Amino acid sequence: MSKDFTDQRLSYEKGTLDSQQLPSAPLDLLQVWLDEAIAQAVPEPYAMSLATCGADGQPGVRIVLMREITESGIVFYTNYESAKGQDFTENPNAEVLFFWHEMQRQVRIRGRITKVAQTKTDAYFHKRPHDSQLAAWVSEPQSGVVSSREVMEARFAELKQQYPEGSHVPTPEFWGGYELSAHEVEFWQGRANRMHDRIVYSQQQGGGWMTKRLLP
Numbered sequence: 047m048s049k050d051f052t053d054q055r056l057s058y059e060k061g062t063l064d065s066q067q068l069p070s071a072p073l074d075l076l077q078v079w080l081d082e083a084i085a086q087a088v089p090e091p092y093a094m095s096l097a098t099c100g101a102d103g104q105p106g107v108r109i110v111l112m113r114e115i116t117e118s119g120i121v122f123y124t125n126y127e128s129a130k131g132q133d134f135t136e137n138p139n140a141e142v143l144f145f146w147h148e149m150q151r152q153v154r155i156r157g158r159i160t161k162v163a164q165t166k167t168d169a170y171f172h173k174r175p176h177d178s179q180l181a182a183w184v185s186e187p188q189s190g191v192v193s194s195r196e197v198m199e200a201r202f203a204e205l206k207q208q209y210p211e212g213s214h215v216p217t218p219e220f221w222g223g224y225e226l227s228a229h230e231v232e233f234w235q236g237r238a239n240r241m242h243d244r245i246v247y248s249q250q251q252g253g254g255w256m257t258k259r260l261l262p
């Protein structure tokens with residue numbers, strides 16, 4: 047069965063991106079756009095698509111949650127032994143993408159991945175709800191095959207006995223944060239007639255940023 051969507055059209059008219067009014071650093075604009083997405087009640091505005099590519103050259107993409115904007119990039123948490131974690135050991139280059147449909151906006155951040163400090167991982171791990179901490183232990187190795195849901199549930203129940211509510215759950219050594227240090231950030235604002243605004247920030251030698259407008 048095939049289905050044709052070529053008649054589906056939406057006009058993008060919710061905003062503009064003025065190249066005269068840009069902050070000097072792209073992560074400042076990311077923060078502004080994120081605040082606006084929160085104000086517009088965009089559901090899970092921190093959810094982003096993360097694209098990776100390991101040594102086999104096969105790209106992979108999946109959603110992760112941005113947990114922090116730092117001076118130099120963005121931070122998310124995952125299992126270091128997952129498929130994406132394996133990709134990072136082979137190739138630290140990655141790109142993330144936010145799409146805020148309600149704002150007709152897209153942001154792409156390209157950069158290099160490093161692990162965050164263990165102290166930061168520990169602090170975040172222990173902020174998570176108790177059961178989410180246990181789930182991190184269940185999901186080892188994340189992306190590995192499990193024979194059934196029951197096997198996962200049984201492991202979770204075992205961990206709940208070992209670590210009752212309120213007890214200290216150690217941070218798994220295979221779980222933690224990554225920071226994507228940005229060197230190129232593109233902001234896309236949908237406009238009428240497909241005449242969209244695209245501004246890309248590129249990092250210069252010495253750390254400053256240059257902006258350019260791209261054809262849509």
Ligand SMILES: Cc1cc2nc3c(=O)[nH]c(=O)nc-3n(C[C@H](O)[C@H](O)[C@H](O)COP(=O)(O)O)c2cc1C
Nearest residue numbers: 093106108109110111123124125128129130131189
């Ligand atoms: C809304 C949403 C949020 C997610 N957040 C995370 C996250 O913060 N960290 C994470 O490891 N996986 C998260 N996931 C699951 C990932 O998309 C993915 O299934 C998992 O990390 C395994 O990916 P991999 O096999 O490519 O390594 C999220 C999925 C969704 C749909």
